[in-house]
Amino acid sequence: MKRNSFIVWLFLLCFTGVTAQNRYELNSGWKCRSIEDEKATGEAISTPSYSLSAWKNAVVPGTVLTTLLANKEIPDPFYGMNNELIPDIYKTGRDHYTYWFVKSFKEETPVNGNQVWLTFRGINYSCKIYLNGQLVNKEPYEGMFLRKTFNITSMLSKSGDNRLAVIVYPPNPVGNPNGGQGGDGAIARNVSHQYVAGWDWIQPIRDRNTGIWDKVYIEKTGSVNLVNPHIVTLVPGKRVPDGVQKDAVIKVSAELENASAEKISGVLKFSVEGDVVSQKVSIEPHKTVKVSLPNYILKNPKLWWPAGYGEQNLYKSELTFEKEDKTVSDSETVQFGVREIQTPWNPITQSRETHVNGQKIFIKGGNWIISDAMLRFSPERYDAEIRFHRDMNLNLIRIWGGALVERPEFYEACDRYGMLVFQDFWMSGDCNGRWLDPFKIDDQWTRRKYPDNHNLFLESAADMIKMVRNHPSLAIWCGGNEIAPPDDILHTLRDSILPALDGTRIFFDYSNTEKMSLNTIGGNGDGPYTIQPLSVFWNHKTWPFNSEVGSVGVGDYESLKRFIPEKNMNLPVHHPNQKPSETADSVWTYHTYTGVGYEGSLEPYGTPKDIHDFCRKAQLVNYDQYRGLMEGFSSHMWSWYTGVIIWKTQNPWTAMRGQMYDYYLDVNACLYGLRNGSEKLHAMCNPVDGTLMLVNNGFDPVSNLTLVANWIDMDGKNSLIKQETSSIDASCSKKLNNIKKELDVLAKEKGGFLQLQLMGANKNVVSENIYWQPDGNGKYSGLAQMKEAKLKVAVKPLKAGKLEVTLSNPTGNPVAFFNRISVVDKKSGERILPTFFSDNYCSVVPGGEKKIEVEYNASSKSRLVVTVSGWNVAEKEISIPKIK
Incomplete structure (x- = not known):
């Protein structure tokens, strides 16, 4: 994605943020230097007069690697085998990637009791912060997911010229990237992301993403700082998206921090839709208090709905602390959506249902790792990726536990596009000891005690809850990926922290827990992860709320050539008795091409002639797999399943596994097969028994429908197979007639096309679905002989x-x-x-x-x-x- 194409938009976004919050980012003009090259102390470096002439430009927010890449000191690690040319921290030692980051900025010492605050939204992994020759963080600051705010009022220079210097240390231990999931697992001893030591869909990130990786900003307030606002919406009863709504209840609270040496009294106000709710409060010197306002009753609320079910209405509100003399000490603008989520148990499927505003939602979700493996986040990239998920007709994204609690900008995009979010905390079955694993340095039982610092995990979790809890898209909290946290973390998080700081969302101990989906068929409660015959999706019952199932995602030729050198654009050759690593190009396997079942699935279309033919036929498999997956699960809506989450829908680097679009945001056929199979109102045909079916994901029944099933042969001749009228109830699937005998006869010689058209009362087509059918031998022989269409x-x-x-x-x-x-x-x-x-x-x-x-x-x-x-x-x- 070409980031410079959004400069104007980003400028306007940042300008709006400054005027709204009296806050500005320190996001340019940074310098950096390795501690191997710089021996001066933090006190000296943070003195404005200290020379930075030998220092280089730094990327903040960013990591050491993003800075080295920007300075052209390393090659693009996402291209070819370049990542192998970058020294890994496990071999170099931590000092090699320990860096000073320095920023000079203008800010005068405030008067009249006003305060200036310095906030870091994320540092990986630990740091010391200096300002104008003074140490800022008197206590240790460590942990990738912990925000920290410091009152720097007394440290500001009288001249207004200030120098900020931060030394950032890598995680400890850094982990050995030995080929295991999360390498040797030791990276999980930190409270940080785990994929950086390598996984089956990514190679190791050489600096483990060390750096000031998230926003740094200055905020100016009066003597009282308003922090951590919290808005809860209660929407009783069963609602519909349209028409006049019954009242909703809005519950508001915030924390007020008095930075002065005097007791301060005033009023906390909440303003929305022209109304104001207020609460008088007094705050003792150097104290922080939580203030709850009287409930606000919102008349005829505009509700927030998941994608495909209604509008994503959002309200903008303002919280203000006004002192007794009527001066505003601080204010925060908070955007929220009015909705309520419930998760009752379905006794038929033996799994959780997800209800929004009283209406049950069949979950069609995608697993998400992270937007960019090197943490190069941007609002426009988040917007594009979440929009793609909306365009797939999905309604939920699960954030996998080996990454992070996603950034507010991610959640803002989910709020806009109606994506519910299932948010894991930082555990994985691989690193944290669910299984025996010869790649791991510690035994299974030792790994189950990870991380080393349980208190830091809990402190970080509490802070991240406060950061994202106001977003209507956030639906589910989860302790970890395929494993629960250690008992002391789990119990404190589940029984104390979440009820106190949120209390409105369900918490699952881990992602495939039986509290979410009762495991009655054996296995781990998720999967499979390879290409499946379409019959499996329709006829083989899997877990009733499957948190991970999916397979392929190789892009087309244009996609592959962006990261595979021309000399390595070699055709993978299918050998049933050999592993892909033995037959595919080494650059392909480095970028996690597995080929398990892939080439075999291409054979019915004819053995690929070259790389172009391979990519073209791979898209046919991509489309068919994900259409078939979602159709198969939807055909058993509420009888076998309450939801399914695909593993996975995106890649944060140039991998070839499980993606609907590539790292560069170029779509492949997976996206549109999934979009088709996930339609709100959909006509489909069971590939096993030839049964025609309808699916209605909406809240309302639909009547006066006509389904027309046409056969189109390879020459374009059309013949009617079946036409029937029908209706369908809300939120269900429905079987119609069976056309298997007709299909078998028509397809026997060359195969052909089955066109399903579902028409409304006015003969308007509300769903079209075109299947390409194999011949009687299971081959697509007719496709190979098709004449050119003069489109x-x-x-x-x-x-x-x-x-x-x-x-x-x-x-x-x-x-x-x-x-x-x-x-x-x-x-x-x-x-x-x-x-x-x-x-x-x-x-x-x-x-x-x-x-x-x-x-x-x-x-x-x-x-x-x-x-x-x-x-x-x-x-x-x-x-x-x-x-x-």
């Missing part, structure tokens, strides 16, 4: 950065099969990323037409074109007309 493409600009692309397939053509649309820079030939499509990898029947909306970043000064190419459609390039 017509028209491009209509709707506004800057938004197009309508119309694909028309004239009568007499064969099906224009599996067309990929892209927006491309004409000069470079590279795709514009990210680009969002209302559909892609789509097929158009003879005489049919598809209109697809396309959105992209319009700031590029280059000439852009739309390209379309398909299985049997020659690539077309269409210039984008100017907006009239």
Whole structure:
């Protein structure tokens, strides 16, 4: 993603934040130097007169590696085998990646009792902070997930010229990246993310992400600082998205910190929708108090709903502390959504249901690792990634326990797009001892006591709860990935901290606990993780709320060439009796290509001729796998299942496992197969027994529906198989007629296409689903013989950065099969990323037409074109007309 294309937008965002909060970030002008090169003390370095002429520019927020990369001292570790050229901290020792970070800034000493505060939102892993020759943190500051705020009023220079110096130390121990999940597991002795020592979907991060990795900012207040506001919304009863709503209850509290030596009295006010709720309060000198306001009754509230079920309405409110003399000491703007979440037990499925505002939601989720493995976060990247999840017709994202509690900007995007969030804390079955593991340095029982500092874990957890608890998207807390924390952490977190600081969301001990999904079939409570025959998704009962199931995600040729050198773009060859590591290129396996079942799944389409053919056929498998997965689970909605979470939907680096779009935000066919299979109102066919089915994910029944099942042969000839009228109740799946005999006869020779069209009362198509069927031998022999379809493409600009692309397939053509649309820079030939499509990898029947909306970043000064190419459609390039 080209970050510079969003500079204007980011400037406006930051400017708005400054004026709203009297707060500014220290996010530029930093310098850094290794302690191997700099021997001066923190007192000396933080003196404004100390020379930094030998120091280099630093990236903050960032890590040592992001700084080295920006200074071109290391190659891009995400490309080829470059990561192997970067020294690993386990071999170099921690000093090699221990760095000073220095920032000079202007801020005058305040008067009249006003205060200045310095906040770090995340340092990995420990540090000492100096300002103008003085040590700021008198107590140790360690732990990746702990925010710290320091009152620096008395330390500011009278001249207004200030020097901040921070020495950041790596985790200890750093862990041996020996090929295990989390390496030798020792990284989990810290309260930090675990994937940095390597996993089966990523290579080790060489500095373990040491640095000032999250925001640093200065805030100016009066003598009382307002912190940790908390807003709880209660929405009693069963609601619907539209119409007049019954009242909602808003419960508000905040902490007030008196930095002065005098007792201060005043009023805490909460303002929303023109109304004000207030509470008088007195705060003793140098004390912090929690203040709860009287309940606010919100009339006819605009509710927040998950994606696909209603609007994501958000309210902007302000909390203000006003002193007795009417001066405002501090204020905070808080955005929140009005919703309530319940998680009752379903006795039929033996698993939890998720209810929002009294309505049950069938969970269609994706597992998320982290936006960027080197912690290069940005609001625009978060926005793109969460939008992709919304576009997949998903409604939940689970944050895996080997990473972090996601940033407020992530949650803001989830709030906008209606993604519920299942948030793990920092445990994993791999590092924390669920299993025996020969790769680990400690035995299973020792690892179950990780991390070393339990109090730090609990302190960090409490702080992260406060950081994100106001977001309506946050739905579920979880102790860890596939394992619960040690008992003392678990009991304190579950029984004390969460009830006190949140109390509105369910807490699961671990991600596949039987408290979430009763395990009656053996195994670990999740999986499988490889390509499955579609029959498995439909006929094989798995865990009733499966927290991890999924398989493939290799991108197309354009995606692969971004991180695989041309000399390594070699075709993986399928050998049933050999491991992929023995047959695939070493760069492919380094980027976690497993090939388990992948090439075998391509064989029915014909053995790939070259790498281009491999990538093209891989997209067919990608689409079919994820459409089939979601259709199979949806077919047993509320009878077998209450939800499913795909492992996984994105990669934070250039890997080839489990992704709907690549690291560079380029989509592959997984996304659109999943989008199709997850439609709100969907027509589908069981591939095992040929039963036609309807799925309704909505809250309302739908009547006067007509389902038309057409067969289209390889020459484009259309014949009606079945047409029937039906209706469907709210939130359910429904079986209709069986067409297996007809399909077997029609497909026997060459295969063909089954087109399902579900039409409403006005004959408008509300769902279209096109399956490509194999021949009687299970081969797609007809696809290999398809004639070219002379597809017509028209491009209509709707506004800057938004197009309508119309694909028309004239009568007499064969099906224009599996067309990929892209927006491309004409000069470079590279795709514009990210680009969002209302559909892609789509097929158009003879005489049919598809209109697809396309959105992209319009700031590029280059000439852009739309390209379309398909299985049997020659690539077309269409210039984008100017907006009239």
